[in-house]
Amino acid sequence: MPPLGPRFSPGNLRAAADLVAMATRHAVVARSALPPEAIVRKPDGSIVTAVDVALQVLILTRLEAIFGEVTVIAEEDLSSIGGKAAAESHCRALLKTWGYEGGESGIVRALSIGGHAGPTRDVDACWVLDPIDGTQGYVDGDHWCPCLALLAYGTPVFAANGYPTVRGGQLLAGEAGGGAFWSPLEGGARTRARVSVAPLGADEMLRVVAPARATARQIEMRLEVGRSTGHPCTLVHSDSQAKYAHVIAGLADVAYSRRGGGPGKYVWDHAGAVLLAHEAGAWIGDTDGSAIDCSLGRRLEGNNAVICAARGIGPTIASALAERDRVEGVPRARSAGGIA
Numbered sequence: 001m002p003p004l005g006p007r008f009s010p011g012n013l014r015a016a017a018d019l020v021a022m023a024t025r026h027a028v029v030a031r032s033a034l035p036p037e038a039i040v041r042k043p044d045g046s047i048v049t050a051v052d053v054a055l056q057v058l059i060l061t062r063l064e065a066i067f068g069e070v071t072v073i074a075e076e077d078l079s080s081i082g083g084k085a086a087a088e089s090h091c092r093a094l095l096k097t098w099g100y101e102g103g104e105s106g107i108v109r110a111l112s113i114g115g116h117a118g119p120t121r122d123v124d125a126c127w128v129l130d131p132i133d134g135t136q137g138y139v140d141g142d143h144w145c146p147c148l149a150l151l152a153y154g155t156p157v158f159a160a161n162g163y164p165t166v167r168g169g170q171l172l173a174g175e176a177g178g179g180a181f182w183s184p185l186e187g188g189a190r191t192r193a194r195v196s197v198a199p200l201g202a203d204e205m206l207r208v209v210a211p212a213r214a215t216a217r218q219i220e221m222r223l224e225v226g227r228s229t230g231h232p233c234t235l236v237h238s239d240s241q242a243k244y245a246h247v248i249a250g251l252a253d254v255a256y257s258r259r260g261g262g263p264g265k266y267v268w269d270h271a272g273a274v275l276l277a278h279e280a281g282a283w284i285g286d287t288d289g290s291a292i293d294c295s296l297g298r299r300l301e302g303n304n305a306v307i308c309a310a311r312g313i314g315p316t317i318a319s320a321l322a323e324r325d326r327v328e329g330v331p332r333a334r335s336a337g338g339i340a
């Protein structure tokens with residue numbers, strides 16, 4: 001893989017991480033005064049807030065000021081809250097509070113440039129941004145996180161995720177080959193993230209992450225998959241990339257996201273955690289043990305699941321989920337021959 005250009009210097013990447021930390025703090029404050037009319041539905045029916053959109057505008061504008069023009073895959077666009085006057089008005093008010101000076105043209109630009117749709121394996125640099133991963137959790141007072149990753153030729157090489165609900169509020173950031181580091185969102189010393197690989201004791205409880213709004217079937221399935229390791233099993237509730245952060249932080253032993261019979265999962269919901277988990281020493285991969293391929297565009301079309309595990313249980317969980325896919329008739333996702 002050719003090296004990134006000089007604009008992706010360690011100092012500039014540190015500025016990008018600081019930007020995500022600041023954006024996360026802004027979102028925490030904005031959440032405390034979020035009017036109901038600022039929470040709307042996107043055309044696809046999913047929930048979005050004026051904060052999601054304002055954060056995307058702020059982050060992409062500031063990134064462009066630091067790094068210049070870079071290919072972008074971002075979750076929000078002009079249709080996210082477009083035409084919803086009260087939500088748009090709240091978005092503008094937030095941006096003003098945050099010192100944004102890009103004007104209307106800047107807003108339109110930041111919501112127009114994140115639509116890159118094709119594969120990224122031939123793209124030298126591509127930002128992957130989810131301004132708020134877990135918007136439902138944001139509204140409910142549950143887990144959520146702003147997530148930024150940088151792909152170089154389709155492979156995550158930098159990530160910064162803000163986790164206001166994990167370990168008292170932390171940024172987790174890292175570069176490929178350089179480790180992942182926790183830093184308190186409110187400031188303080190950074191510490192290296194290290195995932196435990198010590199095997200579970202014979203009767204030790206395995207902690208599996210389940211969604212806060214899990215269905216009875218999802219709960220039962222997670223308990224069954226967890227018990228396949230031979231250990232008693234309990235559930236830890238988390239959603240968004242915060243579920244992977246729980247494993248990295250030692251608050252859970254395994255988190256996973258299955259594709260099932262649907263389309264590939266969105267790359268912005270996983271790319272950063274894929275790098276950060278790897279750098280922290282977690283087991284991260286698919287049901288057949290292959291790596292997560294982030295190079296295929298907006299979705300992870302090449303993988304059946306993203307599994308993040310500690311304590312050496314990754315391969316056992318992968319086998320259990322592969323068997324689940326077989327029983328449910330879920331086909332293998334296409335292999336693009338470009339496993340990252």
Ligand SMILES: [Mg+2]
Pocket residue numbers: 052075130131132133134135
């Ligand atoms: Mg989002």
